[in-house]
Amino acid sequence: EVQLVESGGGLVQPGGSLRLSCAASGFTFSSYWMNWIRQAPGKGLEWVANIKQDGSEKYYVESVKGRFTISRDNAKNSLFLQMNSVRAEDTAVYYCAREGFGASPDYWGPGTLVTVSS
Amino acid sequence: IVLTQSPATLSLSPGERATLSCRASQSVSTFFAWFQQKPGQAPRLLIFDASKRAAGIPARFSGSGSGTDFSLTISSLEPEDFAVYYCQQRSNWPPEYTFGQGTKLEIK
Numbered sequence: 001e002v003q004l005v006e007s008g009g010g011l012v013q014p015g016g017s018l019r020l021s022c023a024a025s026g027f028t029f030s031s032y033w034m035n036w037i038r039q040a041p042g043k044g045l046e047w048v049a050n051i052k053q054d055g056s057e058k059y060y061v062e063s064v065k066g067r068f069t070i071s072r073d074n075a076k077n078s079l080f081l082q083m084n085s086v087r088a089e090d091t092a093v094y095y096c097a098r099e100g101f102g103a104s105p106d107y108w109g110p111g112t113l114v115t116v117s118s
Numbered sequence: 119i120v121l122t123q124s125p126a127t128l129s130l131s132p133g134e135r136a137t138l139s140c141r142a143s144q145s146v147s148t149f150f151a152w153f154q155q156k157p158g159q160a161p162r163l164l165i166f167d168a169s170k171r172a173a174g175i176p177a178r179f180s181g182s183g184s185g186t187d188f189s190l191t192i193s194s195l196e197p198e199d200f201a202v203y204y205c206q207q208r209s210n211w212p213p214e215y216t217f218g219q220g221t222k223l224e225i226k
Contacts, residue, residue: 035215045153045161045204047215059212095160102166103208104151105215110160 002026002107004096009112012086016116022079022096022109030054030074033099036081038092039111046092049081050099063089086116119143121205121218129226136192138221140205145185149208152181152190155220156201164203165190192223200225 008020020036036048049060049070058070069082079096093111100106120143130136138152150168153161163172165181168188178193192199205218 044220045217103149104166106163108160
């Protein structure tokens with residue numbers, strides 16, 4: 001059974017840093033593109049970043065470029081999102097999602113809430 | 119690419135047919151999908167490649183369209199179908215995702 005479980009969310013002050021993790025199981029992690037997708041409270045879905053199977057390619061939504069870094073450890077079946085210089089508008093539930101058939105996110109974790117507030 | 123979903127809210131009764139629309143600001147690749155999201159849950163993939171049902175998705179869900187106009191049809195609404203639906207596309211290059219703003223399907 002495919003499972004994705006995020007962790008690392010919490011309350012962080014504006015300008016601070018946070019590192020999110022996603023533990024993957026039930027599939028060959030190193031064979032898939034992986035994504036971070038977020039959802040602000042009461043709002044829609046926003047793609048944040050993705051990373052190629054071997055980590056050689058990474059892409060970001062414009063609003064997080066230069067502040068967030070996506071990475072992965074295939075030996076530990078783990079995906080990460082390093083969030084620096086966070087802003088109030090980064091407050092959201094952050095989902096880890098696998099890119100499956102049709103280049104669509106076919107499996108999602110339950111999400112982890114990040115709240116940016118002083 | 120901007121995805122615009124309509125209507126924002128759709129009020130229907132169980133047993134009725136629902137048609138949700140998604141229009142892209144420019145022609146998109148075949149990487150087009152629909153998701154269902156219920157309160158407090160992660161989104162669930164319903165349709166990928168515009169018209170292919172994901173594993174375990176009931177046959178009452180169908181997707182169609184190409185280019186800039188796409189639709190999701192639920193042939194006969196079940197009580198568990200009332201939720202928010204999102205369309206999504208992935209561009210060929212760079213491989214970035216875009217989501218529509220969502221359509222809330224509510225019980226009339």
